[in-house]
Amino acid sequence: MEDSKCHQWLHQLGLLALSYLVLKQVWILLVGVKNHILPLWWRTDLKKYGGWAVVTGATDGIGKAYALELARRGFDVVLISRTMEKLQKVANEIGKQTQRKTKIIQVDFTGGPEIYPKVEKALKDLDIGILVNNVGMSYSEAGRFLEIPGINKTIEEMMNCNVLSMVHMTRIVLPRMVERKKGLIINLSSAAGVRPYPMVAMYGATKVFMDFFSRSLNSEYGRDGIIVQSVLPHLVSTNMTRNPAANILVKTSDDFVREALNTVGYTHRTFGCLSHSIQAYILDLLLPETVMNSRICRFIGGCAMSLLVKIMKVD
Ligand SMILES: NC(=O)c1ccc[n+]([C@@H]2O[C@H](COP(=O)([O-])OP(=O)(O)OC[C@H]3O[C@@H](n4cnc5c(N)ncnc54)[C@H](OP(=O)(O)O)[C@@H]3O)[C@@H](O)[C@H]2O)c1
Incomplete structure (x- = not known):
């Protein structure tokens, strides 16, 4: 009698657990579907945020694609990068393709706090609706932390470029957004910031910072009409990833x-596109972090990452 009651109880518990798992997957x-399919028909009108968009690292890859797409969607664009010729080329391209205005700021974000007064001055009188914190760097040669070539310089430059730039650019642009009660800040984090990635440890950690900062800031300033979106791409074909051919897994930056x-207005944290969201879902399902952290997986993961960075020579 006792045994059958226990069985019944376990049966109910099993059903409950199964229902939870099924409901979670359905959710x-x-x-x-909400984040990637609905926007095919209904998109947020980005123009409501203001007239200008500011993009850091705007001359190549994902940053250039944001600059061009925002211009196509009606924004004048401030382009910020290191190389003047590239800045002028992208400005011309935007002018020709979209007839939108551009403004150029030449800055090297590996510099410290001293570089920001120049940026602040150049942005002073603009009605900035969107800021895209895109600039980022990885290693010239990836590897275990102590094996990073020129480690002292790399630590400083990567922290400045990936972390300090986002925080300072936000400090410069956010006050006017709060005043006007509207604004959109997009921060390019990375799927490498979702779970620990051996061989690119410091890069991944800077991306975790970006993601956490974005999520907290989104909560802090939501009531002021500000959206802070964290974007966590998997592989996009750019100079940073040595321009692999685009396919079902690897996207072109455009x-x-x-x-x-x-996805803006639908979610404040996104892998960016349907393909990358599916990749993240499958990775999570097959290799949750507890499994990833097991000794055998750490070993296999370490070997796989070494091989990958050797093949791709991540920049
Ligand atoms: N590509 C991917 O698969 C991928 C995946 C996840 C996350 N992300 C993130 O997405 C962002 C863009 O990556 P990407 O692949 O498009 O990179 P990319 O192709 O290497 O382009 C980087 C852009 O930033 C500029 N830049 C680089 N260092 C700079 C510095 N010190 N100061 C000012 N500008 C600088 C470059 O122009 P100049 O050289 O002229 O300065 C260029 O316009 C990064 O934050 C990256 O971490 C990329």
Whole structure:
């Protein structure tokens, strides 16, 4: 009698657990449809945020794609990067393709706090609706932390470029957004900031910072009409990733950015496009962090990452 009661109880518990798991997957699916399928018909009108968009690292890859796409969607664009010729080339391209205005700021974000007064001055009188904190660097040669070539310089430059730039650019642009009760800040984090990634430890950690800062800031300033969106791409074909051929897993920067911009207003944390969201979902399902952290997986993961960075020579 006692045994059958216990059986019944376990049976109910099993059903409950199964229902929870099924409902969780259905919920994830519905959220995916909301974030990636609904925007095919209904998109947030970005123009409501203001007249100008500011993009850091705007001359190549994902940053250039954001600059061009925002210009196509009606924004004048401030382009910020290191190389003047590239800045002028992108400004011309935007002018020709979209007839929107551009402004150029030449800055090297590996510098410290001393570089920001120049940026602040150049942005002073603009009605900035969107800030895209895109600039970022990885290693010239990836490897275990102590094996990073020129480690002292790399630590300083990577922290300045990936972390300090986002925080300072936000400090410069946010006050006017709060005054006007509207604004959108997009921060380019990375899927490398979702779970520990051996061989690119410091890069991944800077991306975790970006993601956490974005999520907290989104909560702090939501009531002021500000959206802070954290974007966590998997592989996008750019100079940083040595321009691999685009395929079902690897996106071109133009395709990636078009899809990522469509998710604004639907989610404040996104892998950016449907393909990358599916990749994240499958990785999570097959290799949750507890499994990843097991000794055998750490060993296999370490070897796989070494091989990958050797093949791709991540920049
Ligand atoms: N590509 C991917 O698969 C991928 C995946 C996840 C996350 N992300 C993130 O997405 C962002 C863009 O990556 P990406 O692949 O498009 O990079 P990218 O192709 O290497 O382009 C980097 C851009 O930033 C500028 N830049 C680089 N260092 C700079 C510095 N010190 N100061 C000022 N500008 C600088 C470059 O122009 P100049 O050289 O002229 O300055 C260029 O316009 C990064 O934050 C990256 O971490 C990329």
